[in-house]
Amino acid sequence: MNRTTRLNAAFNPSSVAIAGVGPVTAGKWYLDSLLSSGFKGPIYPIHPNGGEASGLKVYASIRDIPGLVDYVICCIPARLVPQLIRDCAEKGVKVVSLFTSGFSETGTDEGKRLEAKIVRLAGAGGTRLIGPNCMGVYSPSSGLSFVSDFPREAGGVALVCQSGGNTIYFVRLAAERGIRFSKVISYGNACDVNESDMFEYLAEDAETDLVAAYIEGVKDGGRFLRTLAGLASRKPVMVLKGGSTGLGARTAASHSGSLSGSDAVWTSLLQQNGVIRVHTLEELVDMVVTFRFLRLPRGRRIAMVGGGGGASVLATDACAASGFALPAIPPALAERIRGFLDSDAGLILTNPIELNMFPEVTYNIARNFIAGEMFDLMLANCVFGQHPWPVFDIWSDLFCDTILKVHHETDKPAAVVLDSDLSNQEGHFAALRQRYCAAGLPVYYSTANACKAVDRFIGYHKRAGGPKQTE
Amino acid sequence: MNRTTRLNAAFNPSSVAIAGVGPVTAGKWYLDSLLSSGFKGPIYPIHPNGGEASGLKVYASIRDIPGLVDYVICCIPARLVPQLIRDCAEKGVKVVSLFTSGFSETGTDEGKRLEAKIVRLAGAGGTRLIGPNCMGVYSPSSGLSFVSDFPREAGGVALVCQSGGNTIYFVRLAAERGIRFSKVISYGNACDVNESDMFEYLAEDAETDLVAAYIEGVKDGGRFLRTLAGLASRKPVMVLKGGSTGLGARTAASHSGSLSGSDAVWTSLLQQNGVIRVHTLEELVDMVVTFRFLRLPRGRRIAMVGGGGGASVLATDACAASGFALPAIPPALAERIRGFLDSDAGLILTNPIELNMFPEVTYNIARNFIAGEMFDLMLANCVFGQHPWPVFDIWSDLFCDTILKVHHETDKPAAVVLDSDLSNQEGHFAALRQRYCAAGLPVYYSTANACKAVDRFIGYHKRAGGPKQTE
Numbered sequence: 021m022n023r024t025t026r027l028n029a030a031f032n033p034s035s036v037a038i039a040g041v042g043p044v045t046a047g048k049w050y051l052d053s054l055l056s057s058g059f060k061g062p063i064y065p066i067h068p069n070g071g072e073a074s075g076l077k078v079y080a081s082i083r084d085i086p087g088l089v090d091y092v093i094c095c096i097p098a099r100l101v102p103q104l105i106r107d108c109a110e111k112g113v114k115v116v117s118l119f120t121s122g123f124s125e126t127g128t129d130e131g132k133r134l135e136a137k138i139v140r141l142a143g144a145g146g147t148r149l150i151g152p153n154c155m156g157v158y159s160p161s162s163g164l165s166f167v168s169d170f171p172r173e174a175g176g177v178a179l180v181c182q183s184g185g186n187t188i189y190f191v192r193l194a195a196e197r198g199i200r201f202s203k204v205i206s207y208g209n210a211c212d213v214n215e216s217d218m219f220e221y222l223a224e225d226a227e228t229d230l231v232a233a234y235i236e237g238v239k240d241g242g243r244f245l246r247t248l249a250g251l252a253s254r255k256p257v258m259v260l261k262g263g264s265t266g267l268g269a270r271t272a273a274s275h276s277g278s279l280s281g282s283d284a285v286w287t288s289l290l291q292q293n294g295v296i297r298v299h300t301l302e303e304l305v306d307m308v309v310t311f312r313f314l315r316l317p318r319g320r321r322i323a324m325v326g327g328g329g330g331a332s333v334l335a336t337d338a339c340a341a342s343g344f345a346l347p348a349i350p351p352a353l354a355e356r357i358r359g360f361l362d363s364d365a366g367l368i369l370t371n372p373i374e375l376n377m378f379p380e381v382t383y384n385i386a387r388n389f390i391a392g393e394m395f396d397l398m399l400a401n402c403v404f405g406q407h408p409w410p411v412f413d414i415w416s417d418l419f420c421d422t423i424l425k426v427h428h429e430t431d432k433p434a435a436v437v438l439d440s441d442l443s444n445q446e447g448h449f450a451a452l453r454q455r456y457c458a459a460g461l462p463v464y465y466s467t468a469n470a471c472k473a474v475d476r477f478i479g480y481h482k483r484a485g486g487p488k489q490t491e
Numbered sequence: 492m493n494r495t496t497r498l499n500a501a502f503n504p505s506s507v508a509i510a511g512v513g514p515v516t517a518g519k520w521y522l523d524s525l526l527s528s529g530f531k532g533p534i535y536p537i538h539p540n541g542g543e544a545s546g547l548k549v550y551a552s553i554r555d556i557p558g559l560v561d562y563v564i565c566c567i568p569a570r571l572v573p574q575l576i577r578d579c580a581e582k583g584v585k586v587v588s589l590f591t592s593g594f595s596e597t598g599t600d601e602g603k604r605l606e607a608k609i610v611r612l613a614g615a616g617g618t619r620l621i622g623p624n625c626m627g628v629y630s631p632s633s634g635l636s637f638v639s640d641f642p643r644e645a646g647g648v649a650l651v652c653q654s655g656g657n658t659i660y661f662v663r664l665a666a667e668r669g670i671r672f673s674k675v676i677s678y679g680n681a682c683d684v685n686e687s688d689m690f691e692y693l694a695e696d697a698e699t700d701l702v703a704a705y706i707e708g709v710k711d712g713g714r715f716l717r718t719l720a721g722l723a724s725r726k727p728v729m730v731l732k733g734g735s736t737g738l739g740a741r742t743a744a745s746h747s748g749s750l751s752g753s754d755a756v757w758t759s760l761l762q763q764n765g766v767i768r769v770h771t772l773e774e775l776v777d778m779v780v781t782f783r784f785l786r787l788p789r790g791r792r793i794a795m796v797g798g799g800g801g802a803s804v805l806a807t808d809a810c811a812a813s814g815f816a817l818p819a820i821p822p823a824l825a826e827r828i829r830g831f832l833d834s835d836a837g838l839i840l841t842n843p844i845e846l847n848m849f850p851e852v853t854y855n856i857a858r859n860f861i862a863g864e865m866f867d868l869m870l871a872n873c874v875f876g877q878h879p880w881p882v883f884d885i886w887s888d889l890f891c892d893t894i895l896k897v898h899h900e901t902d903k904p905a906a907v908v909l910d911s912d913l914s915n916q917e918g919h920f921a922a923l924r925q926r927y928c929a930a931g932l933p934v935y936y937s938t939a940n941a942c943k944a945v946d947r948f949i950g951y952h953k954r955a956g957g958p959k960q961t962e
Contacts, residue, residue: 046880049879049880053879053880125800155879166879167879167880169915181801182801183799183800183801183802183804184800184801184879185798185799185800185801185802185874185877185878186799186801186802186805186877187801188876188877188878188879189802189874189875189876189877189913192876192913192915193876193912193913196912196913196914196915234801236801236804260805262801262804262805262808263804263807263808264808265807265808265811265812266811267807267808267810267811267816267817268804268805268807268808268811270807270819270841271800271803271804271807271817271841271843272804274800274841275800275801275803275804276800299808300805300937300939301805302912327656328654328656328657329596329654329655329656329742329745329746329747330652330653330654330655330656330657330658330705330707330733330746331654331656331657331660332742332746333654333707333733333734333739333742333743333746334657334731334733334739334771334772336734336736336738336739336741336742337733337734337735337736337738337739337770339738340736340737340738340739341736345738346738346742348741370741370742370745372742403656403660404660405659405660405663405664406656406657406659406660407656407659408520408524408626408637408638408655408659409517409520409524409638441664441667441773441936442660442663442664442667443667443917443920443921443924444640444663444667444921446914446917449914450914450915453914465912466771468771
């Protein structure tokens with residue numbers, strides 16, 4: 021059994037044990053998350069006191085477990101970990117994921133020694149280690165999760181993430197926008213399994229179409245480059261580098277014990293390999309959403325539909341700042357559209373075009389506008405909070421009806437902006453987002469974010485020799 | 492009575508009439524908003540059909556109203572507006588605010604002629620016009636509002652805004668973050684009352700401490716420069732210029748009939764007058780929040796407290812990118828802080844510092860850390876969505892307790908980042924924001940936004956010759 025086959029057991033284990041399942045502990049939370057995420061195989065809680073946890077028998081030691089154990093989640097104090105690793109090796113455990121912290125990330129000699137020791141013990145026993153100081157694995161097709169609100173449904177996006185907190189936040193942010201995952205790993209200190217292992221693994225993984233990564237630092241630069249290049253030549257890769265500034269690098273060192281490396285080097289190596297670089301988690305989600313849901317536009321000419329003059333002015337500025345065009349509506353098309361309008365409606369017949377409250381008028385306008393041959397992309401701009409009166413919910417629902425109908429009837433690439441930081445409209449906001457996502461549309465939270473993401477998406481395909489761009 | 496005195500009637504009217512109060516009309520919504528915002532004087536709805544609206548007698552014409560009318564909100568079709576203006580002049584109305592659109596913003600000769608006509612009629616009668624194509628005035632100290640969810644409480648911030656939708660969105664965004672307003676005006680096409688009138692008025696207004704503005708274009712550049720310089724020499728001014736790109740300018744022309752002017756000219760004239768320029772509504776809120784709630788830091792050295800290693804790495808990168816320092820914790824201070832810690836707690840003893848779940852420990856750490864003489868600003872970083880298990884609500888409440896307690900006990904400037912785009916945590920998010928705002932703290936939605944705002948704030952005071960900055 022080679023190292024990659026063993027790593028595979030972390031994503032598709034036949035059985036899982038959790039060490040450190042006392043009451044009100046991380047171990048107990050891991051157990052409950054696993055129970056709620058639909059894992060099919062046996063689950064073995066471990067704690068010296070034995071007893072029961074969430075209805076399952078608790079074993080005093082891994083040695084007492086009757087069946088085979090593929091994968092162990094370790095939540096016991098650092099000083100007890102070496103003995104657990106010895107026991108795991110003896111038991112034939114393929115992978116141990118260590119939530120436990122207190123190793124090299126402390127910067128102390130003691131922590132570093134302890135980490136070296138468990139690496140030695142695991143290596144001798146043929147057990148692979150994830151972490152320490154990490155959340156471990158989320159693999160929905162196996163029913164494996166460490167957070168109970170992650171989606172149970174699987175999808176084509178993989179996440180390789182050095183931070184547990186960033187893993188969790190990213191999955192939640194992306195899930196709200198319709199993204200589903202193949203494999204997610206939070207790998208912390210990377211004492212054994214690291215980003216390069218995962219890049220190799222995911223390049224071959226048939227369930228994974230694209231890979232997002234948050235990396236604080238790498239230890240073997242040569243291998244990193246080879247595996248990244250190999251992965252990026254087969255699948256889109258987008259990277260958020262943590263510790264890109266000198267100060268951030270110092271923080272990264274104390275977080276995951278990472279050496280961040282020069283930012284200029286990162287910039288050039290990512291660029292050379294066609295890897296998309298982003299600077300925030302939100303941008304990382306924007307890119308993943310774009311690659312999953314946007315059809316490649318043939319050019320940069322946007323047809324924007326929305327409501328509100330001032331919102332349209334600012335949205336237009338944002339499009340222009342990212343190098344997009346908003347061609348004016350040609351006279352013949354304007355004439356056709358004007359035919360649908362009550363002359364007193366006060367709509368602004370330009371691009372961006374405003375949609376009003378009358379479903380049929382709105383549909384006819386949008387349908388004719390969007391289908392116009394001079395546009396490459398429909399951008400639907402739904403700005404919350406701009407409307408003074410209780411008609412907003414109605415308007416935004418009608419607007420959504422129209423956009424979805426037009427989207428189904430045309431093959432024009434389409435993107436949606438739902439702009440709101442207002443807490444008091446969050447319920448309706450979430451419902452609308454759900455409708456757009458269910459229709460397979462990419463949703464963004466500002467026009468500027470949408471334009472930046474689409475710009476990078478077009479750039480990626482241009483470099484990769486995709487369909488010819490007009491204009 | 493001079494022009495400014497008349498303008499004052501829009502913010503402090505003794506009586507208001509609303510023209511166009513039919514069922515399910517903008518006029519009816521204006522009426523209901525006014526009724527719910529606590530206006531003390533008489534309110535006169537007008538509609539040719541008469542009858543009743545929201546319990547008030549509806550007058551067939553303004554001429555039939557028995558008492559004096561200071562301020563009229565006009566929601567009738569454009570073609571009927573000239574007669575209304577004639578009637579208003581006769582009645583001695585001081586200001587008419589025109590929600591009605593269909594004037595110069597249409598770009599048609601007819602629309603321009605109609606606008607010129609009402610300006611002529613109003614001028615002859617001594618009536619001032621706000622708009623057309625605008626929302627009008629929100630003046631909480633007079634109980635005057637056009638949106639029922641705007642705060643009834645007044646405050647020191649004025650907003651001068653050419654877009655009705657942007658006015659509404661801005662007030663709501665700012666209100667959620669603790670901002671209260673003196674005078675807000677949405678002035679649309681600016682056929683009479685314009686940004687320069689408002690700058691003059693607000694420079695003298697004792698209730699206004701700072702002025703935010705959204706401007707698409709100005710007609711009299713010379714007067715604009717004079718009034719802006721006059722205002723900016725007395726109060727902080729921050730401007731969002733809509734139509735800053737060529738494309739955006741075209742959209743602005745069709746929105747409010749504005750000539751946007753060269754962006755380079757705007758940049759230089761704003762800079763020369765010490766006006767802060769922003770590029771999004773969110774940035775405009777960030778700046779207003781900063782000027783209202785942040786004590787001026789003496790330098791750029793941040794003490795950051797928060798939770799989560801990966802979140803801290805990205806937050807540190809954001810601080811560094813805006814030119815802030817995060818000095819390492821000196822050995823003596825580290826020793827003192829270590830004294831409060833259980834050695835197994837696994838906290839990262841650096842800057843940013845992590846706070847755990849034990850209130851007393853957390854308080855002692857934060858108190859000693861923040862009070863350190865090598866820091867100029869406390870930045871509390873509360874990242875939602877990073878926590879895997881149901882302890883997050885508890886953690887974020889404890890964290891808030893600690894931050895508020897330390898804030899009250901030290902005179903260190905303090906800012907709070909509440910980072911969340913997650914809909915499912917919105918309720919708790921809003922509750923926490925409310926707690927921080929009630930304590931008078933500036934709240935931001937990302938570290939990058941906080942740092943950009945504080946950087947501009949420090950820059951403003953440096954230019955103005957504020958307290959000497961260290962480092």
